[in-house]
Each structure stands twice: as structure tokens, then as C-alpha cells.
Amino acid sequence: MAYSVTTQTPASRITAILGVILIVVLLALPFFAGRGTIQDMFFILTMLVLAQLWNLLAGYGGLVSIGQQAFVGMGAYALFGTVILWGFDPVPSILFAGVAALVIAVPTAFFAFRLNGAYFAIGTWVIAEVVRLLVAQWKTLGGGTGTSLPRDATRDMWFVETIENTLGVRSAAARDILAYWLALILALATIGGIYWLLRTRRGLALAAVRDNTEAAKSVGVDAGRMKWIVFLSSAFGTGLAGGLIYMQKARISPDAAFSVTDWTAYVIFIVVIGGIGTVEGPIIGVLVFFALQSLLADFGSWYLMTLGVLAIVIMLVAPRGLWGLLSERTGLHLFPIRRRLSGGKLTTSEE
Amino acid sequence: MIWVDTIIQGILLGGLYALFAAGLSLVFGVMRLVNLAHGDLIVMGAYLILVLVTLLGLSPFVAVFVAMPLMFGLGWALQRFLLNRTLGDDILPPLLVTFGLSIALQNALLEGFSADSQRLPTNALTTASVEIGSITLGVMPLLTFASAVLVIVGLNQLFYRTEIGRAFRATSDDATTASLMGIKPANIFATATGIALVIVTIAALYLGLRANFDPNIGPARLIYAFEAVIIGGLGSLWGTLFGGIIIGVAQTVGAAINPEWQILAGHLAFLIVLLVRPRGLFPRAND
Numbered sequence: 164m165a166y167s168v169t170t171q172t173p174a175s176r177i178t179a180i181l182g183v184i185l186i187v188v189l190l191a192l193p194f195f196a197g198r199g200t201i202q203d204m205f206f207i208l209t210m211l212v213l214a215q216l217w218n219l220l221a222g223y224g225g226l227v228s229i230g231q232q233a234f235v236g237m238g239a240y241a242l243f244g245t246v247i248l249w250g251f252d253p254v255p256s257i258l259f260a261g262v263a264a265l266v267i268a269v270p271t272a273f274f275a276f277r278l279n280g281a282y283f284a285i286g287t288w289v290i291a292e293v294v295r296l297l298v299a300q301w302k303t304l305g306g307g308t309g310t311s312l313p314r315d316a317t318r319d320m321w322f323v324e325t326i327e328n329t330l331g332v333r334s335a336a337a338r339d340i341l342a343y344w345l346a347l348i349l350a351l352a353t354i355g356g357i358y359w360l361l362r363t364r365r366g367l368a369l370a371a372v373r374d375n376t377e378a379a380k381s382v383g384v385d386a387g388r389m390k391w392i393v394f395l396s397s398a399f400g401t402g403l404a405g406g407l408i409y410m411q412k413a414r415i416s417p418d419a420a421f422s423v424t425d426w427t428a429y430v431i432f433i434v435v436i437g438g439i440g441t442v443e444g445p446i447i448g449v450l451v452f453f454a455l456q457s458l459l460a461d462f463g464s465w466y467l468m469t470l471g472v473l474a475i476v477i478m479l480v481a482p483r484g485l486w487g488l489l490s491e492r493t494g495l496h497l498f499p500i501r502r503r504l505s506g507g508k509l510t511t512s513e514e
Numbered sequence: 515m516i517w518v519d520t521i522i523q524g525i526l527l528g529g530l531y532a533l534f535a536a537g538l539s540l541v542f543g544v545m546r547l548v549n550l551a552h553g554d555l556i557v558m559g560a561y562l563i564l565v566l567v568t569l570l571g572l573s574p575f576v577a578v579f580v581a582m583p584l585m586f587g588l589g590w591a592l593q594r595f596l597l598n599r600t601l602g603d604d605i606l607p608p609l610l611v612t613f614g615l616s617i618a619l620q621n622a623l624l625e626g627f628s629a630d631s632q633r634l635p636t637n638a639l640t641t642a643s644v645e646i647g648s649i650t651l652g653v654m655p656l657l658t659f660a661s662a663v664l665v666i667v668g669l670n671q672l673f674y675r676t677e678i679g680r681a682f683r684a685t686s687d688d689a690t691t692a693s694l695m696g697i698k699p700a701n702i703f704a705t706a707t708g709i710a711l712v713i714v715t716i717a718a719l720y721l722g723l724r725a726n727f728d729p730n731i732g733p734a735r736l737i738y739a740f741e742a743v744i745i746g747g748l749g750s751l752w753g754t755l756f757g758g759i760i761i762g763v764a765q766t767v768g769a770a771i772n773p774e775w776q777i778l779a780g781h782l783a784f785l786i787v788l789l790v791r792p793r794g795l796f797p798r799a800n801d
């Protein structure tokens with residue numbers, strides 16, 4: 164009888180079916196939800212993208228970056244640059260945002276990979292600061308005070324008129340809906356892409372490098388190349404998200420676009436609370452994060468303090484986060500990557 | 515002549531950065547821990563001195579000696595009860611716990627002291643200057659630099675001449691074997707962090723006397739400290755002083771060309787060193 168190697172579990176099959184239903188509901192959301200809900204969902208989805216990408220870096224690649232704001236900010240500024248200086252439409256400019264982040268990721272990786280572990284973390288932070296200070300010198304895009312997207316560029320944006328007519332909403336609401344759909348596509352592509360990567364040979368190599376670099380090298384894994392692949396793809400995705408976030412905001416300044424709190428601290432807390440090193444973790448984390456924000460946002464610094472303390476407690480008590488706790492208790496894996504051997508009976512050579 | 519002046523000011527500023535960095539260097543040297551809350555602890559030290567000055571009417575130079583044992587106790591407890599639990603082969607827990615601590619501390623200070631800039635009260639001494647030839651040097655920068663040199667001499671003496679220093683080195687080399695010799699690594703680590711926070715208190719005094727501070731400036735101090743440590747080479751305390759000087763000189767020269775380039779010039783100097791000598795100028799440790 165034949166043996167087979169599977170990664171699917173009954174839970175993952177149910178997840179796939181529920182996932183398809185959820186995606187259909189989310190796609191149709193603008194037809195029945197109000198503008199506030201759409202804006203909240205845009206925030207959740209973009210934070211989810213950033214969290215998944217940071218999780219890919221830190222949780223799977225072992226590269227703890229505190230410099231993700233470099234790619235968010237660079238992507239955002241690249242979008243504003245192509246729109247304001249070259250007169251491009253904002254929607255295709257999002258691709259430039261990703262490419263610009265990719266372009267600065269190459270020298271960033273070149274420098275940061277010279278530093279190990281914890282020093283890598285601060286190294287990425289320094290480089291993000293350098294990028295912020297350089298961008299603040301860019302006078303055509305408002306220098307240190309920032310700038311806005313031109314009114315006609317946002318008004319004549321691709322698809323906006325169609326959405327206005329189809330859904331019967333005003334132009335501003337139509338722009339939010341467009342941004343929401345793009346965020347949904349980006350989030351699905353990010354989760355899908357990461358899950359696909361983890362199930363390929365490269366994913367196996369990545370897990371091997373994370374668990375034991377030396378052992379992975381000894382069986383022929385090119386650890387250095389895996390680090391580059393993970394770092395660059397994460398930068399590209401983060402740049403896309405940065406471009407999209409600031410296309411929706413339509414107003415930018417270096418301090419906001421390169422904010423370490425907004426684009427890295429929150430993201431780290433989401434991943435740590437949800438569960439580092441799993442695809443499910445950031446999804447749980449972003450929901451908890453959003454709930455906490457809705458409850459505590461009025462308390463300003465108390466909110467951030469709570470997040471900081473919560474992250475410390477979770478790291479000490481349950482280093483695998485909320486999803487890790489659940490998964491350990493129930494053995495549940497919604498996005499399984501573990502390969503399991505099944506089928507046939509064990510036979511010995513005497514038979 | 516203006517350039518000589520600029521460079522000397524830069525060297526003296528480097529003393530401040532070396533003070534920021536010495537505590538970071540010590541903790542890394544003993545337990546390979548990078549404390550991302552280091553900058554925020556410096557800012558917290560400055561607020562502690564400010565509170566002592568305001569409540570007890572002390573001079574900042576006296577208040578710093580009251581603050582030192584308090585900060586030692588805090589560092590000891592922080593290490594013993596929180597950070598020791600994160601040490602291990604995995605780099606994620608110490609990084610993420612100290613990052614959480616950094617954010618929590620920053621916002622606690624923000625809640626307690628508001629976002630307004632503060633400054634420690636200055637007197638005639640802090641604004642005085644001395645003339646050497648045609649160059650005018652502030653007494654404060656000179657005092658800062660002298661303190662940095664003293665701290666580094668002191669730490670070197672502690673490391674290589676005392677029993678606790680021997681325990682530090684032994685634990686750093688091999689914690690398991692050291693514990694067979696009757697050393698308790700958990701307590702050694704706690705003492706090291708305590709001493710690091712005493713140095714942080716000294717750094718905080720000069721931070722508060724020389725410029726305004728507010729709860730948000732911690733991360734930038736961490737970055738300067740980190741750059742000084744890396745430029746100097748891990749494990750070398752004199753290297754750390756030299757690294758601080760390089761950052762200081764780069765910043766004052768950058769600022770002399772264009773005030774907007776001050777911070778950027780410091781970071782670029784760091785990146786250049788990283789490019790040419792990835793292990794720093796005076797590397798000692800192998801990791």
C-alpha cells in the first residue's frame with residue numbers, strides 16, 4: 164500500500180471552505196457596510212499585511228527588524244513622488260511604492276546583514292532614521308513638514324467614478340472603498356504568498372535555518388540567500404502597504420510616514436500577542452489589537468503602556484502567543500505547514 | 515581655527531555618547547543582552563534626578579548620588595526578576611521584552627511628566643567656560659568628557675582588578691562552569707545591570723544639564739549609544755569612548771556645514787565604519 168505525505172488536516176479543509184465564504188463576504192462588504200466600517204477594515208487589513216510580513220522576517224527568518232518604517236515611509240513617498248512629480252495615477256503608483264522599498268532594501272540588507280541578532284535590530288532602525296532624515300531634505304515633497312496629494316489626482320483616480328456610480332456613494336467614500344478593496348487583495352496575496360512560500364522547498368529551508376543555521380548549512384541550505392529572499396520580499400510587500408496606506412490618507416509627513424511606533428512597534432505587538440512564527444498569529448493579533456485600540460484609544464499613552472506590558476507578559480508566559488496557547492491545547496492548525504506521513508502499514512523486512 | 519574648535523567640541527560631545535554607551539557595553543559584555551530600553555532608562559534617570567532636585571531642593575550634582583543607589587536597585591531587580599527569564603539561545607525574547615519595556619517606559623513617563631521639555635536647573639558652573647589659547651571650552655562639556663574617561667577607567671579596574679570583575683568575566687565566558695565555582699550567574703547578571711544603571715544615572719545627569727529632555731528622546735539616545743559601541747568594537751570599553759568621539763565629531767562637523775545634517779552626519783559616519791570595518795575599530799569579543 165502506498166504512503167503519502169500530506170500537510171492538510173480536517174481543520175485546514177474546513178478553514179479553506181470558511182475562508183472562501185469569508186473572502187466573498189469581505190469583497191461584498193462595501194455593498195452593505197457604512198463608511199466607518201470600511202475605514203476600520205482598511206486599517207485592520209493594512210496592519211495585518213505589515214504584521215504578516217514582519218512575522219515572515221522575525222518569526223520564520225529570525226531577522227528581528229525594528230526598521231520596517233523605512234519601507235512604509237519609502238513606499239509612501241515613492242507614491243507621492245510618482246503622483247506629484249510624474250503625474251501618474253495613484254493606483255498604479257502603488258507598484259512604484261513596492262519597487263522603491265525594494266530598491267532601498269538592497270543597501271539596507273547589505274549593511275544590516277553585517278550585524279548579528281540584536282545588533283541587526285538596531286542597525287535596521289539606524290538605517291530607517293537615515294532614510295527619514297534624507298527624505299526630510301526632499302524639498303519638492305514638502306521637506307520636513309510634508310505635503311498632500313493634489314486634489315485632481317485623488318478625484319480622477321482609477322475606478323473611483325465606477326464605484327461612485329455602481330454603489331451610489333460620494334467621491335470620498337468611493338476612494339475609501341477602492342482603498343479597502345486594494346487592501347483586501349494585498350492582504351490575501353500576502354497571506355497566500357507567505358503560506359505558499361512556507362509550503363515549498365524554500366519554506367522548509369527557511370524553517371531549517373531558523374531552527375539551526377549550522378545544521379541547515381550542513382545539509383546544503385544556502386542560509387545567506389534565504390535571508391536575502393525573506394528580507395527583500397518583506398520589504399517589497401511593506402512598501403506596497405505603505406503606498407496604499409498613504410494613498411488613502413492623501414497627506415504625508417516624514418515623521419508620520421517613518422514613525423517607529425505606528426509601523427513597527429504596533430506591528431511587533433500584534434505579532435507577539437497573536438503568536439510569532441505562525442500564519443494564524445498575526446490574524447488573531449490584529450483583531451486583539453483593534454479591540455484594545457477601540458477600548459483604550461481615548462487613554463492615549465495608557466494604551467501604548469498596556470500594549471508594551473502585555474507584550475512583555477506574553478513573551479514571558481506564552482512565547483508562542485495567543486494562537487500558540489490555543490494550538491498547543493487543541494492541536495489545531497488552520498494553515499498547516501507540517502508534513503505528515505500517512506497511509507499503509509508499517510512492515511518489517513522479514514515479512 | 516573654527517574647524518579646530520568644531521572638532522574639539524565634537525570630541526567633548528563624544529564623551530556624552532560614551533557615557534550613554536558604557537552601560538550598554540557592560541551589559542552586552544557580561545550577558546550578551548542588548549537592552550532596547552537603555553535610552554528610555556537614561557531619560558528616566560534624568561526625570562528621577564529632576565524629581566529629587568524639585569522635591570528635596572538638592573543640587574543636581576548631589577541628587578545624582580541619591581539617585582544612583584535607587585537606579586542600582588531598579589537595575590538589579592529588573593535583571594533578576596524580568597530580564598534573566600529571557601536569556602537563552604533564542605534572541606527573540608530579550609529583544610521583544612526590552613522593546614516592550616521601552617514603549618511602556620516611554621509612555622509611563624509621558625503620563626507622569628507630560629510631553630513638555632524639561633531641564634535640570636543650571637548654575638554658574640554649568641554655563642562657565644575656560645579659555646585655552648584662542649579656543650573657548652565649556653566647563654560642562656569638559657566635565658562630561660572627564661566623567662566618561664573616569665567611568666571607563668573605573669569599569670576597566672572593576673573588570674580586571676576586583677573579585678566581582680573576575681566573576682563577571684568568568685560568567686561571560688562560561689556561565690555553567692562559573693556556577694560550579696560557586697558563582698550565581700543570576701545574581702552576577704543582576705549586579706551587572708545594576709552597575710549599568712548607575713552609569714546610566716551619570717549619563718542622565720549630563721543629559722539633563724546640557725539640553726532639554728522629554729519622554730520621547732530615549733530611542734535616539736539608544737541609537738547613539740549603539741553606534742558608539744559598534745564603531746568601537748564589541749567588548750572594548752576604550753573603543754566605546756573612541757566610537758562616541760567619532761559620532762560626536764561627525765555630528766558637530768555635519769552641523770557646522772548645515773544644521774539639518776547634524777544627526778544624519780553621525781549616522782553616516784557609523785555606516786561608513788560598518789562598511790569598512792564591520793567588526794568595529796577595536797574588536798575584542800567574537801560575537
